[in-house]
Amino acid sequence: MKTLHRLGTIVVGLMLVSLAQAEGRSSGQTILIRNATIMTVTKGTIKNGSILIRDGKIAAVGKRVRAPADAQVIDATGKYVIPGIIDCHSHIAVDGGVNEGSLAVTAMVRIEDVLDPTDINIYRDLAGGVTTANILHGSANPIGGQNAVIKLRWGKTAKEMLFEGAPPGIKFALGENPKRSNFSPPPGTPRRFPATRMGVEYVIREALTEAREYMRKWDAYRQKVAARNGDRNDLIPPKRDLKLEALAEVLRGERLVHAHCYRADEILMLIRLAEEFGFQIATFQHVLEGYKVAKEIAAHGAGASTFSDWWAYKVEAYDAIPYNAAIMTRKGVVVSLNSDSAELARRLNLEAAKAIKYGGLTEDEALALVTINPAKQLHIDDRVGSIEVGKDADLVIFSGHPFSVYSIVEKVFIDGQIYFDREADLARRAEIEKEKETLKEQLKSKEKPKKKTEEPSEKPTGR
């Protein structure tokens, strides 16, 4: 962790490189990536192919692509291009806590409110080829907060990182984490309800029932308004409740549910509960026993976002197997592999590769686990997840085959702009070090030994 931290601080300034570059380019710029092996994911692999990027979109893909004379040409001979990687479960770039764990239902809190566009992990994950991430609330409560889907547009503001038009979502959590039986509260603090799996189900059911009531109240109000036709003297709308508003959106199918889960029984429980309330679970997250109930997950229409080969790190993960992704895929579930970790997110390509070893997925199927499948799960597959004409030019150039441990990410495009460029990054490192030294000297000479005062919020990164 320490090494990582140090590494990160070295890299801290590097992103300004890419920022400066990004600023220098209008999204209207035309770029031709030439002579690459293009793994489109949805339309096969093209050897010695080219991609034309125009206005931030993929304008053409193929063996022969005609480019305007003023196009910037990037020669990718011997290199591979894949769609930008999508991490369906991430907790990077969040300020002030990933969990609002105080209450059992916190549907009113929003990751979007606390995105930290300066989190160095954005840049690190970008350097691993991730271009889109689903930033989720933690799993401390049965119903957590609202997630935010972001593009890793390093250097931009939090608002500018939001994936425009991505449907809103929310975190649910089942099992050990929300029941919190493995967490000791400080002495004297009573345990938060719920404490059992029964209780978790009850809390969700109760909250959704409350949300139904809330919807009825609003429907009644709207009907009254419609009936009065103008005379609204004694009518006021019901009180807005941000928690119930979010849950009402779930019930109306307007908000995607991403449910943290492990065991087969709790997965089935939530499927039954969702069907009873008439909505669909968008993704089961972790879902390590998903292979046991893959048919049921597929029948419900939920996606599954799992780990490649993590198991036994907690009691509910004992039955995990590395064939999970492959088995669920074969049973018709849309499966993705996620990181749940700022560190692992840097090599999700290798996580995908494991699904070939374990379970024998094809290359395209394996790559889909970190590209088009998570895009489908987040309902953004019309924009990202594959290399197709008309989609966002979110692309990664690897030095070699993305499933090789020897391959390195060389360039990452988002919306047709370069946000990571390994060469530029390396070239700037000495400069960054020099700037740091200069600043340190400058600060040393200015600071007389004094000042016991409160620091304005200087958040160390990566805490």
Place this chain on the structure above:
Amino acid sequence: MTRKRALSFVSITCLNRFPSRMSSAVTWGIVMGLILAVVAPVAYSRGPLIYAIKDARIVTVTHGVLSKGTVVLRDGLIEAVGRRVEIPEDARVIDGRGLTVYPGLIDAHAEVALRLPKSTGRQPGGASERSPRPPTPSKRPSLHPDRLAAALLQADDARLDKFHRVGITTALTIPRRGIFIGQSALINLAGDDPARMVIRSPVAMHIGFDRMGGFRTFPGSLMGVIAYIRQTLYDAQHYELAWNRYRRLKRGVRRPAWDKALEALQPILKREEPVVFIANEAKEIRRAIALADEFHLNAIISGASEGYQVAALLAEKGVPVLVSLNFPTQPKGADPQADVPLRVLRLRARAPQTPAALYRAGVKFAFTSGFMDDPKDFLANAAKAIEAGLPEEEAIKALTINAAEIFGVDEQLGSIEVGKIANLVVTDGELFDEKTKITHLFIDGRQIELKEAPKKPGAAEEQPTADASGTWELTVESPQGPISVTAVLEQVGNKITGTLTSMFGTTNTEGAVSGATVRFTATVDVQGQSMDVEFEGTIEGNTMKGTVSVQGQGEFPFTGTRPQKGAWL
């Protein structure tokens, strides 16, 4: 001098009242007692209330600089100012040759002269409730929009001297921490009677982003805090709707419940009162502005150490800024070997550029002491802002008229003009020159005694009479029950270093001993959130007791013993 005269007047009067047969000792005792009774609560002189400072350089701020002029103060107001001003016969005359007169400086955001409610600690609600129903944030923690700083004033704050020493005569005061913190008051920093200190109240609503209690109390995360603020403001909007309907119809509708908090929030929703948000980093400033936009609030940003990054946005939104002169620096006791991220180094180097950046962007801004306990660097740091490109006269405005304008008191404060409040700083040189000394200070037309700062930093502290070295077993009485803390301390001179070990892990601590009072601070990681804790206690033999204040949690008592003093050494 004035003061001496006043004193001798008192003593003579007293002496005359007592027959000479009383023993001189008794007489002296009574006299001294009376003197103390009269003088003790008064931080300023009891001299005549008419002053004339003549032949001084006068920086009026709003009407240029008079190279040689006279200011007359009478009954707390500026009676006259100009090149040729008749000096009233009854005025005490101060020879202003070689001196410069400025308006009294305004600290645009401080926590001063306040009697803070003891232990605003955690409130019931959230996780601590055992309920079959999922707990809801109905208990509304840290919801004090109805709290008026003006009602919490105390005139005898010992810290006032520290503000006077740097020429601060006026401050916007409000408790610092919380969520819906309350409404600030602009006060003059002198007076016997808190009620007479107030220039304007309320000035602004203060909303902070302090989390409550991790996993125990809602809101335990920053996103929880923001959701809570948002929900509360929606509640306040609905409250107004409901009451309006009731006031309109009177019959046929049940009356809504009266709610002091939601009532107090109405002026900000109607834009009759601005809202001050503490926000330092660019992302925090953007967040605060987004929140203000969502509810159409009149926002003021306080802090803004990274304001240089968002000057254009602030200008576009017309948001005034209260720039903290407590610029970020390397924390005391930081590991010198630590690899500080470039972003942090840049912030430290560039924070002083914020005022110049705001000025160039056309943002109205004033300076604050940024909650420095002792604002002794107030002027020195303003000078850093000048060094970083802020024109000097703009720095003076940021210390005077700008704050007055932002707070809506520019008719009565912030410049040297006839009829304004007689708050003046008199110096023997340029305000921002390091060598300049403040020679006189007037607040409400009264001369304030400038008590000299202790010679050396820390010299004000008493010599330690206790040795804190050793391993202490401390017990903190938290509302959730006792928490054991092992403090391993080493004292050298009056400085303490060591470690604190508790259920939250082990952290380094440092502090100081003054007399038998020991203070040490640490940053503790509580379930992923870092909280500042400060122990303050007294040592008696091998026992220690006092209070520990935990950031965002309040103050709790602690006691402890030192089983084997220094055995580990």
